[in-house]
Amino acid sequence: GKRVLLLEKNDFVGGMGGTRAIFAGCRNEVGASCLFPLSTEIKAYFDFEAHGVELIPLPVMAVNLVGANGRPLIFFKNTLRLSFDMLRQFGPGAMLGFARFLRFCQYPARVLDRFTPRKAPRRLEDLIAEAATPAEREHLELAFKGSAMDIIDRFFPDPVKHRELRASMAFAAVQATYKGPYTPGSGLCLIYTMAQEGSEGLMQRVKGGLGSLSECLARQIESLQGEVRLKQNVQRILLENGRAVGVETRRGECFYADTIISNLDKQATFNGLLEETPLAPQDQQKVDAFTHRGAFVHMLFKLKGLPDYSPHLRKLNGIPGARFGGAMVLEPEELQRSYESCLRGELPEQVPLAFQIPTVADPSLAPPGFHIASAYGFYFPCEAEKSRRGKLRDQMAEKIIAHISLHMPNFAELIVDQAIFSSDHFASMQGVTNGDWTHGLLHPDQMIGERCLIEGTGHTTPIAGLYLCGASCHPGPGVTFLPGYNCAHEVLAAAATGDATTSAAPAAAARAA
Incomplete structure (x- = not known):
């Protein structure tokens, strides 16, 4: 029964999910780019x-590669084939270690509540303190405060036999942080990455690109008499009597509306859209304490053919879906050195990267005979002087490109077009602070309840009538739909109880300033 108006800055819906x-x-x-597990409730609701959304299963979800002569770590969708390979x-030892590692992740992943809808997040320290036994408390302390390598060393201790597994798990622990795998607190990102929703922990593609999900949501809004307007760049939130x-x-x-909901991160919302209206000192301190770094470069490619793996990986060319992508990673010690180079304002010697050729799974994304590819290179020195960053x-x-070519030697010669985006571009295109796609890095001091501004709620703010609904809210980044879904439930609950500070009855009326 609420009238909803959605204002989108760009000429397409979805932002970083577009x-x-x-x-x-x-x-x-x-x-x-990929659809990861969704909450059962979210799947049923949307x-x-x-x-009309078509999901594409991936027979091979990822192939992770390390070094010029490393063994490929192939994540088959079929669990028996994965185990056998x-x-x-x-x-x-590696197979049993992987099974034990997944089991270790289950308990802290449940505590993270990454897939639990409509539940107000609580402070991490409280959750650890309430562990039922000293052993469980120690388990959570290690998972959430230890380094990723504190965990990885337990299950994959041999640097030679377990080389590829160690490198892959270390990489999984740093993509959404500003840490190295040996840095305390990096373990939390590893747990977050490995969390699964029951048996649904399988990665999928969305036909037509992930933006098809956002386009589907826009159609659903319009079918319910809501309105979506593109190219509406909001520059400030209007207040009357503090509301x-x-x-x-x-x-x-x-x-004008009775309820305003921001999908931007906290600093972009309060230091940008509300720049002229500072918060109370203790609230402003919470907002400013969030760490935002975009230590990456994103590259897109158009290719005139499908690249082949190098000779020692030639068997991958014959495995259906194995050229879809995965990660090209570094050994943990080298990954840590890359982080330290980044801190010094220097490029890593070799760039760890996530890589995909989406057209392997979905040919509709490019003209016949062509492919598209995508790569995220990590540990870009995002804090270097702006004059140097270009x-x-x-x-x-x-x-x-050199790292991709190490594993796919003919990659560079197939490039017919390319685009390069740094975190500076993400900041301007998507409105995210410092180009931080996570809306607040996955560090222990800004996860779960620490993502909230008002204790006991996930989305209310110190300003009456204003909510947050983006990835800056629990459970954080990733295409889960939970921040928006949970926010909507908070808004409706406040309206039902007549809470004067969170009244909700959006009106799509507009007038010229």
Whole structure:
């Protein structure tokens, strides 16, 4: 029974979950690319497939590679094939270690509540303190405060036999942090990455790109008499008597509503859209304490053919789906050195990266005979002087292509077009602070309840009538739909109880400023 108006800055919906035409005839994902597990409740509520979304299963979810002569770590969708291949390539110790590692992750993953809808998150320290036994408390302390390597060393102790597993798990622990795998607190990101929703922990592609999900949501909003307006760049939130009552766009148009919901991160919301209205000191301190770093370069490619793996990996060319992608990683010690180089304002010697050729799974994303590829290179020195970052970005791009070519020697000769985006581009295009796609890095001091501004709620703010609904809220980044879903439930609950500080009855009325 609420009237909803959605204002989108770009000319496409979805932001970092959107898909647009970067290259002629192609659909390119500008941020997220794969659909990871969804909460059972979310799947049932949105029922994307019934609304025309086609999900594409991946027979091979990822191939992780380390070093010029490393063994490929192949994550088959079929768990029996995954186990057999791990046993054959890495031995029984590695296979058992992987099973034990997954079991170790289950308890702290449950505590994280990454897939639990409609539950107000609680402070990490309280959750650890309430562990039932000293052993469980120690388990959580290690998982959430220890380094990733404190955990990895337990299950994959042999640097030679377990080389590829150690490198892959270390990489999983740092993509959403500003840490190295040996840095305390990096273990939490590893647990977050490995968390699964029951038996649904399988990665999938969305036909037409991940933006098809955002486009589906827009259609659902419009079918319920809501309105979606594109190219509406909001420059400030309007207040009356300390309450949020509307927004003003850069073109001077004002929209008024009883409830205002921001999908931006906390600093972009309060230090940007509310720059002229500072919060109380203790609230402002919470907002400013969040760490935002975008230590990455994102590259998109249009290719005139499908690249082949190097000779020692030639068997991968014959495995259906094995050229879809995965990660090209470094051994943990080298990964830590890359982080330390980043801190010094230097590029890593070799760039660790996540890599995909989406057209292997979905040929509709490019014209016949062509493919598109995507790579995220990590540990870009995002805190270097701004005058240096353009040159560093271009040098990082060369290193990314060189690393891909180490495993796919004909990759560079297939490139017909490419685009390079640093975190500076993400900041301007998507409105995220410092280009931080996580809306608050996965560090222990800014996860679960620490992501909240008002204790006991996930989305209310110190300003009446204003809510947050993006990844800066629990459970954080990733295409889960939970921040928005949970926020909507908070808004409706407040309206039902007549809470004067959180009244909700959106009105799509607009007037010129």
